[in-house]
Structure formats: structure tokens, C-alpha cells
Amino acid sequence: xxxxxxxxxxxxxxxxxxxxxxxxxxxxxxxxxxxxxxxxxxxxxxxxxxxxxxxxxxxxxxxxxxxxxxxxxxxxxxxxxxx
Numbered sequence: 001x002x003x004x005x006x007x008x009x010x011x012x013x014x015x016x017x018x019x020x021x022x023x024x025x026x027x028x029x030x031x032x033x034x035x036x037x038x039x040x041x042x043x044x045x046x047x048x049x050x051x052x053x054x055x056x057x058x059x060x061x062x063x064x065x066x067x068x069x070x071x072x073x074x075x076x077x078x079x080x081x082x083x
Contacts, residue, residue, distance in 0.1 A: 019071065
């Protein structure tokens with residue numbers, strides 16, 4: 001039963017699309033956090049004005065907000081699929 005559930009989950013198109021969004025979103029989030037301390041002025045206003053931080057962070061938020069629900073929905077549909 002458990003192996004069938006994992007196989008159905010891995011074969012799901014929703015899971016693959018979600019994974020294609022989650023992986024780049026995670027990479028962008030790590031890159032944006034790594035570039036956070038590179039601004040010499042510092043402060044919250046510098047974070048808002050720093051495009052090197054805000055554009056990757058926005059991309060990461062969008063990718064993760066779209067990809068994580070798709071992966072969760074794929075898991076739920078695989079769990080309730082009857083074979």
C-alpha cells in the first residue's frame with residue numbers, strides 16, 4: 001500500500017510541476033538571503049531599495065507559493081486514489 005502511494009505520488013504531473021517550481025524558488029531564496037548583508041549602508045530601507053535582494057526574493061516567494069500547494073495537492077490526490 002505504501003509503495004503504491006509513493007509510486008502514484010512520484011508519477012503525478014502535479015508533483016513534477018510543483019517540484020520544478022519549488023527547487024528554483026528555494027535556490028532563489030538562499031541566494032537572496034546570502035546577498036542580504038552585502039549592502040554597505042544597511043538598515044531596513046536599504047533592504048527595500050536593494051534590487052539584488054528584492055527581485056530574487058519576490059521570485060522565490062512566487063515560486064514557493066505556486067509550487068508547494070501543487071505538491072501538497074498531488075500528495076492528497078495520490079493518497080485518495082483508488083486502484
